[in-house]
Each structure stands twice: as structure tokens, then as C-alpha cells.
Amino acid sequence: AYHGDTIGSVSVGSIDLFHRVYRHLLFPTVSVPSPVAIRVPDGHTKETWLAHCFEAAEQLIREHSRTAAGFVIEPLVQGAAGILVHPEGYLAHIRRLCTEHGIPLIADEVAVGFGRTGTMFACEQESVQPDLMCMAKGITGGYLPLAATLATDEIFAAFDGPPSAGRTFFHGHTYTGNPLGCAAALASLELFRAKNVLENVMELERTARETLSPLLEQPWVGEIRQKGIMVGIELVHDRNTMESLPAEQRTGHQVTLAARRRGAIIRPLGDVVVLMPAPAMPVELVRELCEITVDSIK
């Protein structure tokens, strides 16, 4: 998982390539296996592996129920890990377990929030209400920097009271509550409503799925993972075995260079070509982006 680059957020993430160098600075955390069945360990089928992931989460939460400060999750889709789409029911499963064991559920909606998975927030799709929710990126449509942390009334109440009670949350940043950022966020939220951006997302989702579908015939396209308008196209040496391509070929990077020559700036995560169009993009633009991606991969 990836949750950001401060020591706390690196500590709850686990992307070795990004985090290896800081390991000695991090505080101890425990993690559960990511519930995706792309390359399942020997002895497992996709089904048994996913069942194992559900059980492993249950076991770990039970084991640490008295000491865990929280369970942090990227709901529905792990972005920086390669657009890993979680199976239906996993988020609700984690919510149930956290509630049962009294552990706050922290939903990191920084990447998935504001329409990217098809609903305003990813948590809605499994009727999950987290205890804390982190949001950024899409809150201003990406135009100005702003982030927010939402808390339940119960958590908020722990910091509420007269100054003499000493409960104040003394933790802020230079640009906390930046008025220009907040104005951009309010304007963006108004546009979301007025322009039916969520309906546009549904159309973009269909367009991306259809336009990228010819790639499924390419032997070096292992899979196309998509949730809403978050897309990861995994390039592999052999789609039957999902054997990876040699890292030194930097195939994902080569694809992005080919796309750039055709007029689109996209980025890879290793050999996963990532598309994350903005929710308000016109359909024609997303079709063009996907066509360029298809041509660049062929």
C-alpha cells in the first residue's frame, strides 16, 4: 500500500522500492496480504488465495485488537501499488472486523476519492463509514493544493472542550486551511454537482473499457484492471503464466515514451501502464487518450 511520504505514512505503507531507504526511521506496523489474485502462491487457486487473504486479515485484527491504533486502507483500489482492485466485499469485511474489535478504520481516499472509482467516495460502494477519512487530490479538482481529514463525531469529541481541558489537537501546517485552496475546493464541489460529473465518470468508464479492449488480444497484456476511471494495464512476458518482463527492458517506461510521441503524457508503475483521467474530462479526450495508449502498447 502507499499512503504518502511522511514518516508516519511511509510506516503504514509497504512499497519496497520507495520505502527501503527509510526503513530504519519507520515505526513498527503489521500488514495484511493485499487481497488480489494476480500471481497466487503455489498451492493456491485464485479463490483459495482470496479466502486466505480474508482470513489472514481477520486473524491479524483479532491478534492485535488490544494494541492496534487503527487499520489503514486504500478502499477498493490500491493506486501506487499498481492499480490493484480489491474483490467485492473486502472493504465491508474489514469494516466489520474493525467494529467488532474496536479498532478505528482509516480510509485513505486520497487517490480514489472524488469520483475516481465511480462514486464520490470509494467507501460508499460497500456502504462503509470509516472512522477517519483522508482526502486530497480531487478535493480541488487538482488545481490547488488542499487536503482534509474527516473524523467521526466520536473521535472529534476527544479533542473538543475548553482550552483548560488540554485536549486541543496541536498539529497543523503552514498552509493549513489555506483560503485559496478552500475556495478552489468549494468551486470544484459545486461543479461536481452542477455538471453531473459522476454521470460523466460512468461514461468515461465505459469509453475506457471499450477503447482499451483490443489490448486484451495482445499476448503481452497480462490484464487490464479497472475500477471507475482508474486503469492499470499490466504488461507481462507471458499472459498465461503472468511471468514478468525483464525489469531492465523498462517496457512500461518505453510505452509512456511512445505515448508522448503521440501526444499523451502518461506514467508507468513498473510495467503497469496507468491511466487516471480527471473525472470532468470530455469523453472524446479520454477516447483519444485510450487510443494513443493502445497504439503505444501494440
Ligand SMILES: Cc1ncc(COP(=O)(O)O)c(C=O)c1O
Ligand atoms: C492513496 C494515497 N494516499 C496518500 C497519498 C499522498 O498524499 P499527500 O502527498 O497529499 O500526502 C497518495 C499520493 O499519491 C496516495 O495515492
